[in-house]
Amino acid sequence: xxxxxxxxxxxxxxxxxxxxxAVNAKPPSxxxxxxxxxxxxxxxxxxxxxxxxxxxxYGTVEFDGIEYGIVYRTVxxxxxxxxxxxxxxxxxxxxxxxxxxxxxxxxxxxxxTADPLVVGRDEGITHWKxxxxxxxxxxxxxxxxxxxxxxxxxxxxxxFNPLEGWGIGTLRIN
Numbered sequence: 001x002x003x004x005x006x007x008x009x010x011x012x013x014x015x016x017x018x019x020x021x022a023v024n025a026k027p028p029s030x031x032x033x034x035x036x037x038x039x040x041x042x043x044x045x046x047x048x049x050x051x052x053x054x055x056x057x058y059g060t061v062e063f064d065g066i067e068y069g070i071v072y073r074t075v076x077x078x079x080x081x082x083x084x085x086x087x088x089x090x091x092x093x094x095x096x097x098x099x100x101x102x103x104x105x106x107x108x109x110x111x112x113t114a115d116p117l118v119v120g121r122d123e124g125i126t127h128w129k130x131x132x133x134x135x136x137x138x139x140x141x142x143x144x145x146x147x148x149x150x151x152x153x154x155x156x157x158x159x160f161n162p163l164e165g166w167g168i169g170t171l172r173i174n
Contacts, residue, residue, distance in 0.1 A: 033149075035061040037070070037158055039167040044106035045074070052107045058100050061092060061171050068117065069098035070171075071110065084126045088135070091116035094144075105165050118142045120154055132159050139173065149173055 039059035045051030054073040061070045070092050077086040097114040100107060119142070124135025134157045142150040158169015 033063060034170050034172045035063040035068075037061050037156070037167065037169045037171055039070075039072075039158075039160075039169075040100075040102070040107075041105070041160070041162065041165040041167065042102075042107040043104070043165060044108075049106075053110050055107055055110060056088070057167060058107060058110065059167075067095060069093035069095075069100075069112075079128075082128055084128065085124070086126065086135075087123050088121070090120050090122065092118040092146075115143070116141075117144055118146050118149060122154065122156060124156070130159075131161060133157065133167070133169070 037059065038061075039057045041057060042051050042055050043049075045056040051073075053071075055071045056074045057072040059070060060067045062068070070090060072088050072090045075087045075089060077084050079085075093112055093116055094114055098110070098112045101109040101111070118139060120137055120139045122135035122137035124133060126133045136153065136155050139149050139152050139154060142148070153174045155172045155174065156169060158167055160167035160169075
């Protein structure tokens, strides 16, 4: 009888501790998320050409080992010999829902079978002597598993080679 009472008391104590831990547990934090950008320059966007669908840069961004399609459309730009200031919009697409077609570095077609998962807006600068870029802006729309990103701030930066037509960098969501 005494053993049974001690066993019941231990079980009640253990369950109490588990319940207190569950009550005090915090929901998982989304925290900062950083994706790796691998971009191609659309040479068809270099003046006086008009870029296909307004796309200046296109490629992929990888979050947690999953590659998503991404396109950047420059809205405005003001340049000097050293830096250019720009405003752009960008869209991120689910794997398997997008395809890029290019010839000679010129984007000739962009096909997507779904709406973008994430849409954002950036303002930033390009440093022409260092071939770097830096931008910040909000996520204006996010759906599906990314809906918690809507309204968050983004920070993008990277390096590029305009002659070879590539850019690499990061897209961080705060």
